Amino acid sequence: MSWIKDSTVNWFQLLAIKVLRTGHIPKHVAFIMDGNRRYATKNGMEKIEGHTKGFDKFAETLQWCRDLGIEEVTFYAFSIENFKRKQEEVNGLLNLAEQKFQSLINEKDKARKHGLCVRIIGNLSLVPQNIKKLIAETMIFTKDHSKVFLNIAFAYTSRDEITHAIKDVIEGVENGDIHLEDIDENLISNCLYTNDSPNPDLLIRTSGEVRFSDFLMWQISNTCIYFTNILWPEFNVWDFLNAIFYYQRCYSKMQKIMKIQNVKPTIQNSRQSTYIDKLHHKRQRTLERIYPSNI
Secondary structure, X not given: OOOOOOOOOOHHHHHHHHHHOOOOOOOEEEEEOOXXXXXXXXXXXXXXXXHHHHHHHHHHHHHHHHHHOOOEEEEEEEEHHHHHOOHHHHHHHHHHHHHHHHHHHOOHHHHHHHOEEEEEEOOHHHOOHHHHHHHXXXXXXXXXXXXXXXXXXXXXXXXXXXXXXXXHHHHHHHOOOOOHHHOOHHHHHHHOOOOOOOOOOEEEEOOOOOOOOOOOOOOOOOOEEEEOOOOHHHOOHHHHHHXXXXXXXXXXXXXXXXXXXXXXXXXXXXXXXXXXXXHXXXXXXXXXXXXXXXX
């Protein structure tokens, strides 16, 4: 199935979208796509069929976000904790991921046309080489696109992300690139996998679970959280629009809280800026070694 779908909303749904667009639309929405396995059990399917239905819903939801004018979307696709599941299910998930990343690469012209920039956030050292190569190719060929930003958390947990950010900071101090007094919240934020993204305005979790499962824990301190009992493959456009409406109802209160907290962007000093640029260049070079652009 294609990652980039044509809009399937009907005239009534389109009218609802137009009404919602008169209010505040979140710039960045994150999703914890939960309920694939329960959906499979509910419908007498193999677990991998539930995950396949979940991918279909992911592509559909991405299009709804585009219809609504949301600029950036982050999906929690595969937690590091998922590696602890039965090997048969893990292998099925990894095979599905390989198929879907390959299908996106096969849609390069469509991705370019729609300006889709794809970033995979997570610990790629845990990912099999064949998938790692597809991920690197995907990120390299879409890195200059700038209309829609799609982040996929794959082999990801917040604890792992923060741990690696701290290790990078320690390495920077040991190499003399930064000093101890340069270490602050802003520096750590810029060392995270999500350094290129604003924090989510809205986080949606399906399936009735009321927890974050170690997803974007650093980034969601001022995020509007929406939980729904709907299983992810059953999530529909009305469920999505209801979440957006909930965000709009919470918007004024959230702005008051942020004003009270007096949240201001932190100004980087020259050492911080130089080190962050160096770190990001190093990460880009790592991708290019996995998938050299000349092959």
